[in-house]
Each structure stands twice: as C-alpha cells, then as structure tokens.
Amino acid sequence: MSPRRAKVAVIHAPSSVGVSVHRVEGVDKVTGAARYLDDLVVPGVLHGRTVRSVVPRGRIRRVTLDPAFDWKGVVVADHRDIPGENVVALIANDQPLLAVDEVRHAEEPILLVAHENPERAEAARLAVKVEIEPLEAVLTVEDALARRALVHGDDNVFKEIVIARGDLERGFSDADLVIEGEYRSGHQEQLYIENNAMLAERTRDGGLFVRGSLQCPYYVHRALERMFALPAGKVRVLQTVTGGGFGGKEEYPSMIGGHAALLAWKSGRPVKIVYDRLEDIAATTKRHPAVSRLRAGVMRDGTLTALDFDLVMDGGAYETLTAVVLSRGAIHAAGPYRWPNVRIRARGVATNTPPNGAFRGFGAPQTQFALECHMDRIAAALGMDAVELRHRNAVRIGDVTPTGQVLKESVGARQVLERVAARSKWSAARREIERANAAAEVAERSARTVNGGRRLRRGLGVSLVYHGAGFTGSGEVRLASLAAMDLDRDGHPRVRVANTEIGQGTTTMFAQLAAEALRVPAEFVRIEDPDTGSVPDSGPTVASRTCMVVGGLVAECATAMRERLELFAERPIKGANDFAHVARRYLAARGALRIERRYRRPPGIEWDDASYRGDAYGVFSYASCAIEVEVDLDTCETRVVHVQTAQDIGKAIHPVLAAGQIEGGTLQGLGWALLEELRWKEGRVWNHQLTNYIIPTSADAPPIEVEIVEIPYSHGPHGAKGVGELPMDAPAPAVVAAIAHATGVAVSEIPVTPERLRRALREAGR
C-alpha cells in the first residue's frame, strides 16, 4: 500500500501547529476518489452473510440447511470450523465468535454463509433454519438486578466499582438541604454513515490479511491470532478509509473480521462482509443505558457538601468493554466540582440484549448527564442561578477529585463557564426569554394569534462537564504505545503509527506535529497507512488519546529525527528541500533511519488499580454549553435554536478540525438528548432502519458557535489535551435545563421525545 501522501497546503506559513492546514485526504474525499472497503474490487471475492438468533436467550436445538435450496457454490461455516479459540479476544474474553449451543442475545451470530453472488448469499442465509428453545430473558437493568433470571454469575453483575472520599454522613449533616433524584438515559447507536465492512484473505504463507473499516487495527490483529491460533507475524490487519466510528468500530470489527476470515479460511477465497443498515443497527454495539440515583447535600450559600451516586449500566449479554465504560462513567460521576465527601457506587449488569460497547464519551456522558441535571435541581431548590451554583463549586488548581487526584494544572472549568455565560449573555438572555414567554402567554389568552397559531416557549440552559484524556488509571502504562518515524527513499519523513483516521483528522494532525518539530511544511511529511504489517502498536484510536498521547510520541520522534540529521549534517536544517537533501545523504552514508518512542508515564502520576485511588487521568479537558430551545406547547416538540460552547482542550493543533470535533460531538449530544432512542420488541431492536432510528438532519441542527479555550497541559504536545469525546458530555443536560426553563418542568429521562415531555407536563399539571 502506498503511504498516505500529505497533500497539505499551508495557509499561514511557517508554523504548522495551531494553523488550519488542508486535510491530508481532503481532495480524495471531495472527488469520490477515496476508497472505502465496499469500493474495493477484489477478483474472486465471496460475499459473506451472517445467520443470527431471533430470540434473546435460548438453547440451540438444531441447525438445518434447507435441502430444497441449491447449495452449490455456497460456503458454510460454524463454530466447529474455527481453528483456534472460539472467542472475540478483548478483556474478559467471554464473547464467542459463533454461538455453540446457547444464545444470549438476539442477533447473536450462529452460522456464516458466503457466495460469489450477493443475491445467492442472501438467499442462502434465508435457507438456514435454526431451531432454538427459548429461555426466560432479562431485558432491562431492573430485571437484571431483580434476578428475573440468572444470566451471569449469581447476581447478574459483571462489575462493581466503589469510589469514596471524605465522610459522607458528615457531609450530609453539614448540609442545609439534601436533594434526591433519579435520571435515565437509553441506548444510542453510533450511526457512522458507512456501515461496518471487512474483507479477509488467506495469504500464501498460511496467514491472514484482513482489511476493513475500523478504529483499532491491533485489536483485530490480536483477536485473529487467538481465533486462528496464528503467530503475530502471520496476521496482517489494514485499516481502509473509514466512514465514521465514534467508538462503534472499536471492538466490533474484531467480530466481523473474524467472520470474514473464517469464511476465507474455509473457502480459500477472499471474503467481504458488508453489513446493511438493518443488520448494523440490530446487531452491533450501542451506548450503555444508565440509571443514576443521586443524593446531594448543599448549604444555603450553594456550597456542595456531599454526593451519594448510585449508577447502574446495562452491559448487554457479554462483558466486552462494560467494566471500562463503567469505570470511566464512575470516575466522571461527580463532575468538575469540589465535593468534600463523596461516594460513587457503580454496577454494570448483564442482560440478554446485544452487548453495549464503546461510544464517544464512554460512560462519562451518562453520569454527567445525571449530575448536571441534579445540579439544576439543586439550583432550583436553593433559588440560585444555575451558572452561579456551578461557578461557586467548579474545580480549580489544587482541588481533589473523588479518586483522590489532585488537579495540578490546566484546569479550565471556571473559564469555559465564564466564556459561555459571557457569550450567551446568560443573565440578560434568560430575563429576555422569560419576558417573551410571558408576553406569548398573554397574547394567546386574548386569542391573538402569534407564530402561525403555534404556542411556542423558549428556554436557555447551561452545563459544565469535564473529560479525562487517555486510558483510565494505569491503562496507558499497560498499553505502552510505541510510535515510530523513519525516512522514505525520497528523503521524506514518514510517521508510522497504528492510529486511524476516522474523520477526526488524525493524519493531518500527525503531519502537523511532525512538521512543526522538523521545521518543514506539513505536506512534506508522509504518514504510513495503519497496517499492522508496517506500523508499531501505538495503541487504539479511542479515549481522546490520539493527539495527546500518540501525537506527543510523534512529536518526540520528529524532534529526535531532526537532531540526528542535524548532528549528521553538522548544521541546522532549513526547510523541506534542505531536509530531503540531508536525509538522502544520510540514507546513502548510514542506511535507514528509524526513530521509536514508547509511552512513559509522566512524573507524579500515580494510580492504584486495587483501591481505585490516584490519578485517574493525566489531565482533564473542560466544556460548557449554553443551549437555547423552543418548545411547542401543543405538540411538545423541542427545537434547538442555538448552541454556544466553550471548550478547554489545552491547545488546538488544528483549529478547524478541533472545532469540527466539537460541533459534531455537540450534535450527537443533541440527538441523544432529543431524538435517538432504540425501540425493542421481544428483545430485538425494532427500529433498525434510518427511517425510524432518528438522528438529526441539517434542518434539526442549530447554529453551533465554538470557542476553544487553550490552557496548556505540560505533558501534551504543545499543551494539547483530549478533544474527541468531551463535546458529547455537555449538550444533553443543557437541553433538559433549557426545556425546564421554557416549560417549568424538568424531565429526568432522555431522549426528551415529544411523547415523554407531554407526559411530564401532564404529570406536572401543565
């Protein structure tokens, strides 16, 4: 594969970092030249299809191939064909590649078929008859906790985490007010527009070459080693141009890649598995539903004294990533506030629904949604302004989080809140809206028609959140990411990392960081494809870590490369031509130049996995949103009018790409808050089409104004912290607060569909 050439035009020379250079693969993407997996033409390819369970739980009695069907040319594979272990290796390693004798969730894969004609492959799928004896299924967290049936261990609990700090009893006795609440959020589908797609081939040396739409090539690589009992060197995984991920292509591509590889292994032919939308929504991972019960103590002046947070997340049928999602959710549950006394108890439970998995935010949106709604409830009880309550309690340098982490630097909580309050003209805007709402009410009572007969009310809400960048706790130490740079034949510097471009701008950002250190233009830098055959394992593209952690390693590699070449040339290198000249001389004289850097824990960061205490993350990013909505009191529809947001991400390496992350994450948050809901029927996803799983269109999207606040982090490249997930945390609670401002009713469950809002208004007697 040819390296991705950095076709980067520099708008403002000479610096790369902080400048919005053109996206590396931009021209390919606007001309239709970019090749996604389904665009690859492979001679002799077979099209794979997956036969799945139609019940949420049961025992497989019999699998029959319809004798009336013409099976000529059809490849069939089941669990007995797996050369290695029947497991999709991840953390707990509890999920099989293909079901053996029991199914634990609807859509669980049982058998695979493939044919060179996709119509025949589909017909073959329908000609497989699976008889399953249904067993009682657990479909909700309530059912799981009530042990309606035992589907995992003796309590249906995958994982329990307790985080405690201070003296909770004392905190509540110090409080003037104790406020309780329960908040719920449901499944959310990542809904990348490119469905999951993988292609597998058997190589001549008896190994496997697997390509696909994915975030983490080494996750797929390790899973394939296990399934096929192959040594690492016999497996090669390459990411193709990927049409969105958002976490949805973190762990599930190992499953699809395994299926395609199994069919390829058995048939000796290349096999493509491209899900259609129905299959993708029905079968793949979702955001974990969560139920949060909160009890908070507060003094009359707004000082928070105690928080007791009980969290339950629905992990689905296999543990997969639930323990880590739960962990991030729990660690973020107290929000960016000073709580002298806090206890967080978090449980991830098993149900007979498809396993929930990674989705932008990874547990933190769920808990901070609950916490922020609760902050508004506290403000209302105190009769205090929502911004003032937050500002009074927001963390500053020196404050301590529930895990005992002392925040030592780059704490932008108050600044982002101040910026959002200023830019939204918070107090004046709230008063103006209240006046307008009162006037509308009077007008309607006098039978005056305004707004085309619609009874509209506006509202403005605010939120404040934070998000830890990188893997939790000792995760980064365990990952021990390795990044490399070398020189290509033409004397261009080349970045070799396994981190993937999934739309967020990874390649462009790496080119910029390397270019800055090398003092060359970004378009001079080449980025190797994420191919496990040619790049080291720099860790997965998840957890807002790519820029802060891996970008930092790339910048170190580039700095070392420049020093090495300057030492060789015995003079400073000036610009791209000079670099290429020196590099070619180096290659001729000394041979290849390869620089590697491995992650080292920054000094002063300590974490203890056993006690769950210490520095959960190197640093946090901070965000605040002010969101204005308009509610139609007749139909209970909510329209988001405007979003103001300020986000402290340390440093925007590329301001346009960073703003793009923030705007995109914000709209996903708005979708989660208002529209996106999975409907279930007998344990199966009912709304598995784009006509009925509803994401925002451009007509639903408000203008989003972004202010990037840069409070640098000393261990991030140029001060950069994480940006990918943070924007997802802030919108939902601000929407709920805005609706409460408009209607007087604070709902406690999202999405706030018109039906749900109408019920809430009715219960409140409005």
Next chain:
Amino acid sequence: MSRPIRVTMTVNGRRRHVTVPAMKRLRDVLREDLKLSGSKEGCGEGECGACSVLIDGKSVNSCLVPAAQASGARIVTIEGLARGRRLSALQRAFIELGGAQCGICTPGMLITATELLQRAKGRVPGDQEVREALAGNLCRCTGYQKIVDAVRAAARTRVSAKRAKARPRAAAARTRVSAKRSARPKTRRP
C-alpha cells in the same frame, strides 16, 4: 433471472451503454458497471442521501432509481463535479472550511449542494435555506456547521467570481480560540 435490458445514458458528460437487469439500482450500475464508486450507500432506502447523484440537474437517491428509469437521463456523479483536476468552488470550500470529515456523506452532500447553488442562480442562500436543502443528506461527523459554512462560502465565490477571481473565505469564522494562562482571557482569532 429476467432478461437484462440495454440502457443508454449520459454520465458526467459521456454517453454510456450498459446491459443490466431492469430493476438494478442506478447506484449499483454506476459502481459496478461503470466503475464509479464515489456514490456510497448508508441505508439503501433513501434516508441518508450518500448515494445522491444528479439526474437532469436534480438530486436523487440513486439507490431508489431502477436502471430502466435512468434510460436517456443526464447523470452527474461526484466524479463529474471537477473539471479535470480543477475542483468546483463547492469542493474547494469543503476542503478549506472543513466540510468533509470521514467523507462518506461528502459525495452526496456535494451533489445536493450543487443542485442548491444551481437553483440559487448566483444568490447566496441563507443559513436556514441551506439547512433545509441538505436535510436529505445525513452527516454524523460535522454537526453540519462547517458544511453549511462551506456551501455559503462557495456561493459567495460564485457570486464574486463574476467580478474577479476569488477564493472561498478561509478560516472558520465561528470558531474562536482563546489562549488563556492568566485569569483574564486574551482572545484571538485563528
């Protein structure tokens, strides 16, 4: 198998003949028979718009058009928007203003935006007008903000191009960066 039919159409200015099943989707004809893989598929049911192409100047979902109905049509796909290596004003604006992220919706988005600008006849469409026009093209990455900005910037380019050669406005006007180290923020625009 029913008998394939012969279909003649003009694709990106070239007359093309294919012999295909009558109900074969135009999207599949373009991708498989004409090797134009720029038209994508996100849903197969006319919701996402990733397969959009222009038929006689109008944006349609090519996953909902049978080959039989494309007979005699003038079709423009994403591959036909640039003149040789010269990108259209819309394509340039998408690159400069960050309108494409993962890129899977971009071909369809550019097709519908092309129809919008043709209908606007040199007028710069309003923010809300762009949002309504593009509602049949789902994007999950951008939040649409930079797409709307890019479409309007391209329209401005087309307007001003009549007078002088101009480029779409660079820089994202909606993004502010404030570098803050002390209590009082100094703000600057990128």
Next chain:
Amino acid sequence: MRAALSAIEVLRPRGLSHALELIASEPQPVPLAGGTDLFVALNAGAEPRTRFLDLSPLAALRGIRSSREGVTIGSLTTFREIREHAGLRHLPALVAAAAEVGGWQIQNRATLGGNIANASPAGDALPVLLAHEARVKIASVRGEREIAIDRLFTGYRQLAIERDELIVSIHVPWPTRGAVALFRKVGTRRAQSISKVVFCGVLHVAGRGMERVRLAYGSMAPVPVRARAAENALEGSALPAPQGAGSPGSPDVSESSAAAARRALSKDLAPIDDIRSDRDYRMDIAGRLIEQLLRVAAFSPRR
C-alpha cells in the same frame, strides 16, 4: 439490498392504452412510479412481487392544469413540481405538504399518484387531498372513472381501485373565498421524517361563522381519514374573534365547540402505539391541531 433485483421483470409501456393492457395481463404487474416507497420495501426484503410496470414513459400522466373550478394534477407529478408550480399558490396546504415529503432527493422523484397508490396511513399529501375534497381519475381497459378521495381508502393499505386500474390524475377544487387552511406535519424530526400525526384542516367561512369544515388526518387510523364528527361539531358555530375583540382570558374561540370537536375525535380516529409514537400522544395532538387551526382562523386577514 435483500430482494433479488435481477429476478424482477419490468414492463415498459409505449403509451397509456398499452400500459392499461399490460396491467390487465397476468401475472398483474405492480405499477412503478418514482420508486421511493417500493425500493424501501425491496431493500428490506419485504416486497415479494417480481413483475413491475414502469409508468415513467407515460407523458399523459404528467402536468398540472388549472381551470376555474380547480386544478388537475397528473398522477406522475413530483412533489418538487408541486412545490414550484405557480398555479398552486391558492393551495398553500398542498405546497406545504409537498415541501415536507422527505428531503430534496425524495421530492425530486416521489409522485402524488404514488403517494395515493402506496396508501400509507402516513402519506403526507393525503390529508390535504381529503380536506380539499379532491377527486381521483382512474383508468383501465374498461374506461375511465372518477372517485372522491374520501371513498378511496377502504382499509389498511387498501384502495377502492381494481388491480387493473391506474391512477391518471387528481383534481383539487379551489377553496372558497376567504377559506382558511392549515397543514401541519408532526413528525419524528424537522425534516425527512414520517409523521406521528399529519393534519390538514380547511375552514370555509361565511360571515363570522364556519360554514363548512373539513378536517383530515394521517397516521391516526388504518387509513387517512376525514374527522366527520369533529367537523360537525364545528360547522355552524362562530369563528373566534379577531385580535383585540375578545375579552382577555376568555377567548371567543367558541370554546365549547372546539372542546366538542376534540371530544368528537374519539369517534373519528383510532390511532395505535407504533414505532413512531403512541396512541395517547397522537389523540392529544390531533385535538390541539384543531385548536391551532381555529387560532390561525381567528387572525386570518382574509375576513
């Protein structure tokens, strides 16, 4: 795509009479217009039929023609054409409905005749046609006939059309002078959505009274329906007072008749809980849309 498209046969007629012969042939083909509904079913593997009749060559089914009585719209007219046709400005509800059918891509392909033939209870244009008392012209080898739109929908996705008949055109009479019309689609989002409730109301006004009232709903019953009991509850009662005329706090929206109309809806409508909404919400919103219509009428400048 879950259907085997290569197995599907498509008949191409040379003209309307040929099309009528083809559709009378066995096995009877499925008429194919813009395809925007049919391909959704094919994609999901939910359309087992394998013989289709492509209507697109039939020029006789295209075009919008105005007369003194009203407007006649060819069944192959797309929603884009309806949105843009200057002659339809006196039917703002129809234009509004056309603008809310899917995104541009759908509006550029989907046809008014297809919307009727698909007979979905959620068809966006259907309440507009019902509230405006449209008539549908149908042809077969046996000849042509006209049927009032409110007699067309006989059951869930069933039409009072024989299998060998084709929809030729739709005639919509002009509303009376000073009539007030409201179209409102309450969907799953602001664009490109399927309705939870879709409504069209037309008030024909005489003096201060509501002489004739036509209320029609989609997604509120197995078929798009007229709400006749609610219409009766309003007909003959006074319109709400215009701005400033009523005393504050007690609008003149003949509140009793509005309330009676809302109550009467339970006789007219039978919504269900489904994938998009629930019965309770739908019933409530259906009633509130009548109130919105009355508020619009109260302020209408036409009187």
